Amino acid sequence: MDDHGIHTIDTAFHRDRFDAAYLIVENGRGAFVDCGTSHSVPRLLAALAAAGLSPAAIDWLLVTHVHLDHAGGAGALMAQLPNARLVVHPRGAQHMIDPARLIAGATAVYGEEEMGRSYGEILPVPESRVVIAEDGHRLSLAGRELLCIDTPGHARHHYCVWDARSRSWFTGDTFGLSYRELDSARGAFVIPTSSPVQFEPEALKASIGRMLAYAPQKMHLTHYGAVGNADKLALDLYEQIDAMVAIARNCDGLADRHRCLVAALAALYLERARAHGCALDDAGVQRVLEMDIELNAQGLACWLDRDRR
Structure with missing residues (x-):
């Protein structure tokens, strides 16, 4: 408390x-x-x-x-x-x-x-x-x-x-x-x-x-x-929201769009985690964020498809 x-x-x-x-x-x-x-x-x-x-x-x-x-x-x-x-x-x-x-x-x-x-x-x-x-x-x-x-x-x-x-x-x-x-x-x-x-x-x-x-x-x-x-x-959130939008745009139209989104989001968060001085190694960071990376990729895909309509 x-x-x-x-x-x-x-x-x-x-x-x-x-x-x-x-x-x-x-x-x-x-x-x-x-x-x-x-x-x-x-x-x-x-x-x-x-x-x-x-x-x-x-x-x-x-x-x-x-x-x-x-x-x-x-x-x-x-x-x-x-x-x-x-x-x-x-x-x-x-x-x-x-x-x-x-x-x-x-x-x-x-x-x-x-x-x-x-x-x-x-x-x-x-x-x-x-x-x-x-x-x-x-x-x-x-x-x-x-x-x-x-x-x-x-x-x-x-x-x-x-x-x-x-x-x-x-x-x-x-x-x-x-x-x-x-x-x-x-x-x-x-x-x-x-x-x-x-x-x-x-x-x-x-x-x-x-x-x-x-x-x-x-x-x-x-x-x-x-x-x-x-x-x-x-400020961290604003920067990442903009970066995630850019990632979504870059991956849109690809046959393996979901794989592109997952890989690019993982790279973004790992880079920021290293800059932040997180004690976990890359595998540890990926393990903590694995579910969220997958869900964020799905959410960006939904946004792209809705935005297109």
């Missing part, structure tokens, strides 16, 4: 220190930000107990967007939280109320066996317990105001949460990915996430700029944990 009652919870999705949920505690009441998958629910409830709260003390579950590593466990968790309401972007609300399309889409990509292994059962959330967060939506956690702002770029159903008490953002995937294995004496290493299917580079840069305007002291990333020095990291 930090000085402002913010607890980082490892959801254990995929690997250790890959996927975080957050618990904000204020005057005996709590709010979760993101929740991982249904497999994560016991960990979130254990973190709640460790913080001295009962499930009845949770007022809010805020899901930054409805990708399954952030919100797949929302229905299962809400079933354990009798007084909580789910706060979701207007574009994502229907997927939480009726997750059939979400399940079908993910199953088509991963297959039923992998869906069960990675995500578990995806349960609906009763519509009566859903609060839609339009841009600028404000809510109170025992008098502590949380502000939701619309932050497209990674997904059109994404918002970020500003906590004025701690002067920090809960950024979902809008402020990129930063794994602690890649930290160096220069601080956190960050890369953008362009995972399928709604990457929009200019919108993403604009969303990052909106967050910087609040002069944040910390950014709480779902992947993974709190980072400082937001202005510097934002």
Whole structure:
């Protein structure tokens, strides 16, 4: 827990220190930000107990967007939280109320066996317990105001949460990915996430700029944990977003476009990791980022195809 009652919870999705949920505690009441998958629910409830709260003390579950590593466990968790309401972007609300399309889409990509292994059962959330967060939506956690702002770029159903008490953002995937294995004496290493299917580079840069305007002291990333020095990291993200767009353009039209995208993204991130002074060798960096390189390549391909239409 930090000085402002913010607890980082490892959801254990995929690997250790890959996927975080957050618990904000204020005057005996709590709010979760993101929740991982249904497999994560016991960990979130254990973190709640460790913080001295009962499930009845949770007022809010805020899901930054409805990708399954952030919100797949929302229905299962809400079933354990009798007084909580789910706060979701207007574009994502229907997927939480009726997750059939979400399940079908993910199953088509991963297959039923992998869906069960990675995500578990995806349960609906009763519509009566859903609060839609339009841009600028404000809510109170025992008098502590949380502000939701619309932050497209990674997904059109994404918002970020500003906590004025701690002067920090809960950024979902809008402020990129930063794994602690890649930290160096220069601080956190960050890369953008362009995972399928709604990457929009200019919108993403604009969303990052909106967050910087609040002069944040910390950014709480779902992947993974709190980072400082937001202005510097934002510049890193801007540079890489532009570089990723250039890579996408260069690979477009090739018969082996996906292979070109994967190879060029890996080269970009390895070069930046070396310049950052990451302690891991190239194979280690590649191992940490392997899944994200693949997803970013897929997302860039979706963007190219959509842009062409």
